[in-house]
Amino acid sequence: PSVIRRADYRAPDWLIPDIALDFDLDPALTRVHATLSVTRNGDHERPLRLDGDGLIPLEVKVDGRILDQQQWHLDAGALIIPLSGDAHSVETLVELAPESNSKLMGLYASGGLLCTQCEAEGFRRITFFSDRPDILSRYSVRLAADKARFPILLANGDPIEQGDLDGGRHWALWNDPFPKPCYLFALVAGDLACNADRFVTMSGREVALGIWVKENDLPRTAHAMEALKNSMAWDERVYGREYDLDVFNIVAVADFNFGAMENKGLNIFNSRYILADPETATDIDYDGVEGVVAHEYFHNWSGNRVTCRDWFQLSLKEGFTVFRDQNFSADMGSHAVKRIEDVRILRAAQFQEDSGPLAHPIRPESYMEISNFYTSTIYNKGAEVIRMMALMLGAERFRAGTDLYFDRHDGQAATCEDFVAAMEEGGGIDLGQFRLWYEQAGTPHVRALLTHDPLTQSVELTLEQTIPPTPGQPVKQPMAIPLRTALFDPATGGHRGDELLMLTEAQQRFTFTDFASTPILSINRGFSAPVIVETNRSQADLAFLSARDDDPFARYEAMQQLMVNVLVGRIAGQQVDESAVVAAIRAMLTDPTLDPAFVAETIRLPSEAYLGDQMPVVDPDAIHAARDALQARIGAELEPLWRDVHAKTKANAFAISPAAKGARKLHNAALHYLVAAGAPDGPAIAFTQFGEADNMTERQAALGTLANGDSAEREAALDIFYNRYCADALTLDKWFQTQAFALHPDVADQVEALGRHKDFTLTNPNRVRALYGAFAGNQWGFHHESGKGYRLVADCIIALDKLNPQTAARLVPPLGRWKRFDQGRAAMMRAELQRILAEPGLSKDVTEQASKSLE
Numbered sequence: 001p002s003v004i005r006r007a008d009y010r011a012p013d014w015l016i017p018d019i020a021l022d023f024d025l026d027p028a029l030t031r032v033h034a035t036l037s038v039t040r041n042g043d044h045e046r047p048l049r050l051d052g053d054g055l056i057p058l059e060v061k062v063d064g065r066i067l068d069q070q071q072w073h074l075d076a077g078a079l080i081i082p083l084s085g086d087a088h089s090v091e092t093l094v095e096l097a098p099e100s101n102s103k104l105m106g107l108y109a110s111g112g113l114l115c116t117q118c119e120a121e122g123f124r125r126i127t128f129f130s131d132r133p134d135i136l137s138r139y140s141v142r143l144a145a146d147k148a149r150f151p152i153l154l155a156n157g158d159p160i161e162q163g164d165l166d167g168g169r170h171w172a173l174w175n176d177p178f179p180k181p182c183y184l185f186a187l188v189a190g191d192l193a194c195n196a197d198r199f200v201t202m203s204g205r206e207v208a209l210g211i212w213v214k215e216n217d218l219p220r221t222a223h224a225m226e227a228l229k230n231s232m233a234w235d236e237r238v239y240g241r242e243y244d245l246d247v248f249n250i251v252a253v254a255d256f257n258f259g260a261m262e263n264k265g266l267n268i269f270n271s272r273y274i275l276a277d278p279e280t281a282t283d284i285d286y287d288g289v290e291g292v293v294a295h296e297y298f299h300n301w302s303g304n305r306v307t308c309r310d311w312f313q314l315s316l317k318e319g320f321t322v323f324r325d326q327n328f329s330a331d332m333g334s335h336a337v338k339r340i341e342d343v344r345i346l347r348a349a350q351f352q353e354d355s356g357p358l359a360h361p362i363r364p365e366s367y368m369e370i371s372n373f374y375t376s377t378i379y380n381k382g383a384e385v386i387r388m389m390a391l392m393l394g395a396e397r398f399r400a401g402t403d404l405y406f407d408r409h410d411g412q413a414a415t416c417e418d419f420v421a422a423m424e425e426g427g428g429i430d431l432g433q434f435r436l437w438y439e440q441a442g443t444p445h446v447r448a449l450l451t452h453d454p455l456t457q458s459v460e461l462t463l464e465q466t467i468p469p470t471p472g473q474p475v476k477q478p479m480a481i482p483l484r485t486a487l488f489d490p491a492t493g494g495h496r497g498d499e500l501l502m503l504t505e506a507q508q509r510f511t512f513t514d515f516a517s518t519p520i521l522s523i524n525r526g527f528s529a530p531v532i533v534e535t536n537r538s539q540a541d542l543a544f545l546s547a548r549d550d551d552p553f554a555r556y557e558a559m560q561q562l563m564v565n566v567l568v569g570r571i572a573g574q575q576v577d578e579s580a581v582v583a584a585i586r587a588m589l590t591d592p593t594l595d596p597a598f599v600a601e602t603i604r605l606p607s608e609a610y611l612g613d614q615m616p617v618v619d620p621d622a623i624h625a626a627r628d629a630l631q632a633r634i635g636a637e638l639e640p641l642w643r644d645v646h647a648k649t650k651a652n653a654f655a656i657s658p659a660a661k662g663a664r665k666l667h668n669a670a671l672h673y674l675v676a677a678g679a680p681d682g683p684a685i686a687f688t689q690f691g692e693a694d695n696m697t698e699r700q701a702a703l704g705t706l707a708n709g710d711s712a713e714r715e716a717a718l719d720i721f722y723n724r725y726c727a728d729a730l731t732l733d734k735w736f737q738t739q740a741f742a743l744h745p746d747v748a749d750q751v752e753a754l755g756r757h758k759d760f761t762l763t764n765p766n767r768v769r770a771l772y773g774a775f776a777g778n779q780w781g782f783h784h785e786s787g788k789g790y791r792l793v794a795d796c797i798i799a800l801d802k803l804n805p806q807t808a809a810r811l812v813p814p815l816g817r818w819k820r821f822d823q824g825r826a827a828m829m830r831a832e833l834q835r836i837l838a839e840p841g842l843s844k845d846v847t848e849q850a851s852k853s854l855e
């Protein structure tokens with residue numbers, strides 16, 4: 001496959017200000033007629049090139065005249081037409097078979113619906129077009145379909161007209177007045193019911209809101225609608241951004257390659273991010289719905305009104321929009337807990353990516369397949385980079401920067417550089433060195449050493465940064481790293497204020513005066529920079545911070561570090577003192593002033609994968625054993641407390657408030673430690689919780705706790721769960737996922753059996769992710785010394801690649817981490833990657849990921 005480079009960007013040869021599309025829809029055979037107005041862009045003689053993927057032109061017309069086959073040709077799927085004038089009308093006709101489109105890109109069928117997915121390059125699978133985000137066009141779309149099977153016909157923009165046709169068919173016409181890139185095109189046809197509501201914008205315009213689902217799913221759409229209205233109000237209040245069309249529609253579909261898609265005025269969602277009720281959705285699912293609804297809605301400004309010039313600028317819309325949705329969710333719930341959750345995700349996904357063979361900057365320099373670049377780096381690290389700018393500027397100047405950005409680039413296809421320039425001008429700051437965050441991959445390591453001089457009564461903080469080499473970037477320049485810092489006086493328990501230290505050199509010293517004794521360092525508070533900090537703090541210092549730090553994130557972090565130190569010592573076979581961890585957890589559990597959600601986050605042991613990241617060579621078995629033992633010890637020593645907490649956090653009736661969610665989180669944590677303690681009645685307590693819970697959060701947690709062990713209750717609960725939910729795909733996913741995540745010695749065999757289960761299918765991406773995606777994230781199971789885990793995932797990749805390359809490619813990165821493992825495991829992982837690459841007809845998606853992973 002060929003490599004596309006950022007440096008090769010060239011403005012388009014032809015522009016397409018208008019497009020009219022006419023769809024004659026049918027799952028077996030759909031006809032698409034397109035009329036494009038094209039205008040020559042600049043002084044050149046190059047022909048019109050319209051991208052196509054798997055399309056055959058049945059008819060090509062220019063200015064109303066049919067061209068014969070000598071007047072056009074195909075080049076790598078694209079339609080090439082030499083044109084003499086500067087402005088023409090070009091028409092094409094193609095046929096599609098949506099029901100056999102298993103890639104879920106372009107026009108496809110899902111659960112009796114017809115729907116589209118175009119980002120990044122799916123539009124070229126629908127019609128011949130210049131499929132690049134800097135071509136902005138006004139769309140007029142006519143849809144016709146069988147009225148009984150497809151009573152609802154939706155597209156972007158505003159509905160204009162509809163009517164009936166002969167033969168039981170009907171039609172609808174939609175117009176989108178806002179010029180948009182083709183990746184934002186969408187249509188949906190099907191038998192859908194609507195949760196209809198309205199929103200009045202800040203200038204008093206009324207918007208009709210619709211969430212479209214299968215009739216029997218209607219009761220599960222209330223939370224999504226609430227989230228949508230809250231998002232619309234939030235974007236007005238926080239960013240001054242108002243919605244711009246008369247309608248805003250969302251459709252839920254069962255088969256979808258990722259979370260959701262921000263098509264203009266017609267968002268299409270993976271149903272797991274729309275449907276929620278207490279019986280089937282966990283609190284994490286509820287939060288997911290809220291966050292993704294907000295994310296897609298916010299794209300209307302950060303992505304749609306201002307879009308990307310080319311796909312190298314993807315983080316321009318994604319990083320910024322993730323930052324926006326994170327802050328929205330924090331405002332809807334708890335800032336402290338949301339920050340902890342977001343950092344946990346960043347560390348689990350992005351730090352791993354950044355230290356492996358697929359590491360890339362948030363603005364990549366090259367790609368083979370753009371679908372492979374919808375990564376945690378582009379999204380989550382991209383959001384951290386925006387967050388650092390917001391921190392350095394402060395709220396008001398950051399808002400001035402975003403106002404300037406939106407005003408200046410409205411209706412344009414912009415670059416990351418445009419965003420940074422708007423921040424500099426609007427916010428009045430020099431971001432010269434800061435731009436390196438867009439160029440350099442790899443997670444910076446910051447070493448922080450605090451020394452105290454009793455003679456001068458001063459404290460010196462020495463900060464050193466190093467950025468590890470990443471593919472194509474052996475040597476790095478020092479970055480601008482904002483570190484929120486405070487120095488605690490152990491005597492008073494307080495500090496003199498939080499300071500923002502800017503680390504800009506490889507090594508830098510900061511001096512603080514008037515310290516009679518050595519203070520305790522609290523650094524990278526609020527996780528102000530996405531870096532790895534190493535300090536010379538003692539366990540006693542960390543215990544102090546875990547109890548006293550007034551920054552909730554720093555407090556959580558101190559606790560995590562305390563646990564990591566104990567676990568890393570244990571893994572290395574050292575004698576370690578675990579009492580500080582037990583004492584710190586006891587203190588948290590008995591402090592009535594703390595938010596239960598915060599306590600639940602903080603007392604949780606770091607994941608096995610995170611512990612792996614702390615070791616030069618990951619030893620999955622030793623990590624599992626050490627973590628299991630510490631968990632058992634914490635469980636046993638505090639057993640009466642766990643019983644007490646578990647009893648006290650039992651709710652009488654379900655609510656979705658932050659307080660109720662926090663109580664459930666702590667309830668589940670207590671259950672988990674109780675069972676880990678090996679209490680004889682542990683499985684019975686879990687089984688009771690499983691049976692009595694009036695919500696999925698507690699039921700699934702109980703099932704997960706049981707799944708780690710071998711009790712009779714385990715099998716009983718799995719059976720009950722299956723029988724109760726086997727008809728509901730989203731909930732059945734949880735049954736697969738819980739077993740694939742289980743910390744159980746036989747998990748690989750169980751996953752293998754589940755892969756043959758009658759309810760398992762490769763055609764539904766959610767099901768694939770629930771089983772193989774979850775399993776590949778289960779460090780202990782996936783890295784079983786037999787190599788069985790590697791083989792299972794590789795088999796899945798090979799089979800899935802034939803149907804859905806995009807989703808197959810997402811399973812490759814776990815196999816690419818072989819450098820971090822012992823020779824035996826590394827050799828087996830490499831062998832699986834080689835076996836995948838040897839597969840004939842392998843997709844560009846999987847080829848790119850597997851070949852880069854071997855380097």
Ligand code: B3K
Pocket residue numbers: 119120258260261262295296299318371374
């Ligand atoms: N923009 C889409 C992602 C499209 C992924 C294409 N492979 C969803 C989102 O980030 O909002």
Ligand code: ZN
Pocket residue numbers: 295299317318321
């Ligand atoms: Zn997005």
